[in-house]
Amino acid sequence: MSVDKLRQQFRGQLYKYTNVVKGWQYRWFILDPERGILDYFVTDPQQQPNRKQRPRGSVHLASAVICPSDEDSSTFTLNSASGEIFKLQAIDARERQEWVNRLRAVAEMHTLAIAQVSNPPLPPREHHSLGAPPQAPLVHCSLAVLDALRSARDNLQKAEQKNQELACFIDDLPPSGSIHHLDPELLMLKATSQATILCLSQCLTILQQQQIAPQGVPQPRTKKTPIHFIPPQPTDLMDKKSTSSAHSTSNSEPDNISTNKNPEKIQRDDELTDEEVEEDQNAILTDEHSTLLKLASHTKRGTDLTRVTLPTFLMEPKSLLEQLSNFFSCTSLFINIGNSKDAKGRMLAIVKWYLTSFNAGLKMRPGKKPLTPLVGETFVCSWKVLEGTKTHTIHFVAEQVQNQPPVSAFHVECPSKQLKLDGFASFKCIFTGMSVDITVSGGIRLNLDSFGEQYDLGYPTVHARSIISKPCIQLGGKVNIQSSTNEFSAVLNYPKSFFGEKPNQVIAEIKDATHNVIYKIVGDWTTSLKVVNLNEQNNSASPLEVLGLKTLPKRVRPIDKQGQYESRKLWGPVIKSLQEGDINKATNHRLLLVEQQGFQSQNYLPMYFKQTAGDQPMWCFQNCD
Incomplete structure (x- = not known):
């Protein structure tokens, strides 16, 4: 498979095993090779283009290990560098192999790119202490950014080599004569070159550190507990403004559904004979x-x-x-x-x-x-x-x-x-x-x-x-x-x-x-x-x-x-x-x-x-x- 094809976005449906409900859930997965991230959604985001849908979960593939399962021909696991494990299942063996090949290729590309940019590139794989959240990779960014950082690192290394050659050349000059190694102008050139290299190195370090929590990686959503549950209406399901106003209205009312211990009187007035139409049972x-x-x-x-x-x-x-x-x-x-x-x-x-x-x-x-x-x-x-x-x-x-x-x-x-x-x-x-x-x-x-x-x-x-x-x-x-x-x-x-x-x-x-x-x-x-x-x-x-x-x-x-x-x-x-x-x-x-x-x-x-x-x-x- 060509490099250009591997860098194209890949999407499809897979089954994901979750311990929350102890079973397989049908999810929509999107592999973004440029960011090196695998996102999954409940439904295909393209089916609701007008609705900005957040992924239900994400995993960075740098240093990840993808292993086909011995259970059957369609199951495989994804072990991330943070210690998170995804158990996934494709429709058949052919589709599983397609996903495994693409995930491994993206993981390899980002692992090599990060290794060339930062040292050490990733946290060690080790058991986490109880109560401590798993560590995330130090660098989470797109391949384009990684390529730019790698190019800057290469140019900086070349500049450091030239700076060392310049310092060695000045030190090898004779102690006396028209040009000697203690010449004030040469010493100023040597110090300026060293300071410039040190400044560029620090700037590159700052750029790398800014990639620890990039904007491209979705952060985990905090669970908000509303004071009152307001069911959606057909006309304002996607209207954020009406939803926020409904919640602000509910804040001024007591939460009857969770605290009321006295049953309300059942309203039976105005009951009418139901006109429900029976559907064809066959x-x-x-x-x-x-x-x-x-x-x-x-x-x-x-x-x-x-x-x-x-x-x-x-x-x-x-x-x-x-x-x-x-x-x-x-x-x-x-x-x-x-x-x-x-x-x-x-x-x-x-x-x-x-x-x-x-x-x-x-x-x-x-x-x-x-x-x-x-x-x-x-x-x-x-x-x-x-x-x-x-x-x-x-x-x-x-x-x-x-x-x-x-x-x-x-x-x-x-x-x-x-x-x-x-x-x-x-x-x-x-x-x-x-x-x-x-x-x-x-x-x-x-x-x-x-x-x-x-x-x-x-x-x-x-x-x-x-x-x-x-x-x-x-x-x-x-x-x-x-x-x-x-x-x-x-x-x-x-x-x-x-x-x-x-x-x-x-x-x-x-x-x-x-x-x-x-x-x-x-x-x-x-x-x-x-x-x-x-x-x-x-x-x-x-x-x-x-x-x-x-x-x-x-x-x-x-x-x-x-x-x-x-x-x-x-x-x-x-x-x-x-x-x-x-x-x-x-x-x-x-x-x-x-x-x-x-x-x-x-x-x-x-x-x-x-x-x-x-x-x-x-x-x-x-x-x-």
């Missing part, structure tokens, strides 16, 4: 297929995807908090829990509602995932259910109460039926090759106040199968439904479906106090189930059509009347950009919100939920109406 964008293949090929088995930043185009234009509300959209079965007069009927009603809730709750576009909620984010909605001549209202409240690990808490209540449900969920997504296993930790606690009963429910494991070809969602594992105030219990089994077997099968058994099965429910939880009464002699069965169940639309306040932390208002610019297909704009809005995540999560106290003590803690709703 739609798969072919343009994204190649990117999905690339992501899968660069993701190792066992990777925790909850710690990996996924591309924005894989996001569903809906927050996870709002997605949780869909599990209660089969409202008729939920309020029917309070209609049964006997304990056996109430347990059967709970199992029916639970089995059918997942079909409505897991409806989303294939290969998509909801937006990860930010700490302090809330979502509020309700449903109006007509039962005969009576109208019942079901209220739903959800809040992101924790960040590490992420925990979403939710509360559902039907006052007229005296039904109260508290729950929380934390998700861990493990990549297993061509599928994703989603383990849900947490629980659900259902209280029937009119009967003085309390029920505890768990979660099944969610499997996102065939995420590359034709994505589908399956359930697995076992769920127990127990009650300390009801003699009946239930066990729900979601068996694994192997090739050729029917998917989405479930077997639920309701048992009495003597552990005898009195009800058995079998079938497909996405289409239809069959309820078998084993107490009767003929084991009569009744159908439960899941697809035929009516789901009511949510009632949500208009966005202009929502609080600034409610999901639809908080993620409004991202949702709008995703719906319009502007992925770059959605990415910019999303990154800006995620950057604020660290600020808001500090010393955060949940607004509507409080964690109970005990061996099995539960996030319970604080009544503030």
Whole structure:
């Protein structure tokens, strides 16, 4: 490769392993041979030419060591002179070799250039003491500056040689005669020459020292903690002036989100029936297929995807908090829990509602995932259910109460039926090759106040199968439904479906106090189930059509009347950009919100939920109406 080509800027995408989230992150790298610096960004800076984007990190390549890894044919490491280590991964072996060759060439050029300019050129490679930051190379500048300094050093060395020759010539003159070595004019010439060389040497030293912290090398950003988190608006996302004025306004207000211990009253006035349009569940964008293949090929088995930043185009234009509300959209079965007069009927009603809730709750576009909620984010909605001549209202409240690990808490209540449900969920997504296993930790606690009963429910494991070809969602594992105030219990089994077997099968058994099965429910939880009464002699069965169940639309306040932390208002610019297909704009809005995540999560106290003590803690709703 020619020297001219090596001095040209080189850019591309690589995976970078980070210990912050313990996983591989997709980053955009730019190699600047002139400065000898490798910068990396979250996105390509050329996609936002009007926005001055700072690099997420930088490393100087002088005296750096670049080593291909033995793990596979695409991974390599970069060990800088400061002791910083980058673990990178290319798409394939050919691209890795291209990066390795260019990085080594730039490192060699700058190492030689610095060695010719300064002595010693770089700090020694040694272990740093605890608490002491790693030392940076003494010279950080472009090749053009290094060439100029090297040329000045060469000319100075030639001048020093001529000065020594002049001094030797004067000293070798005879002690007497017309011209002798003590001639005042010759001594003045010798002293002037020596002083000039010393002055030039000091000037060159000053120039070299000015390159220790050049303007071309980005300095680490100090973390600023704003007093109040202001979500970006679509019209002023890039307007620095409006952003600064918003922060100055917030400085005069107390930080309610981090210090308020008293829950605010939930505003439910002016709730309107949602006009949300359901998207085609079978739609798969072919343009994204190649990117999905690339992501899968660069993701190792066992990777925790909850710690990996996924591309924005894989996001569903809906927050996870709002997605949780869909599990209660089969409202008729939920309020029917309070209609049964006997304990056996109430347990059967709970199992029916639970089995059918997942079909409505897991409806989303294939290969998509909801937006990860930010700490302090809330979502509020309700449903109006007509039962005969009576109208019942079901209220739903959800809040992101924790960040590490992420925990979403939710509360559902039907006052007229005296039904109260508290729950929380934390998700861990493990990549297993061509599928994703989603383990849900947490629980659900259902209280029937009119009967003085309390029920505890768990979660099944969610499997996102065939995420590359034709994505589908399956359930697995076992769920127990127990009650300390009801003699009946239930066990729900979601068996694994192997090739050729029917998917989405479930077997639920309701048992009495003597552990005898009195009800058995079998079938497909996405289409239809069959309820078998084993107490009767003929084991009569009744159908439960899941697809035929009516789901009511949510009632949500208009966005202009929502609080600034409610999901639809908080993620409004991202949702709008995703719906319009502007992925770059959605990415910019999303990154800006995620950057604020660290600020808001500090010393955060949940607004509507409080964690109970005990061996099995539960996030319970604080009544503030």
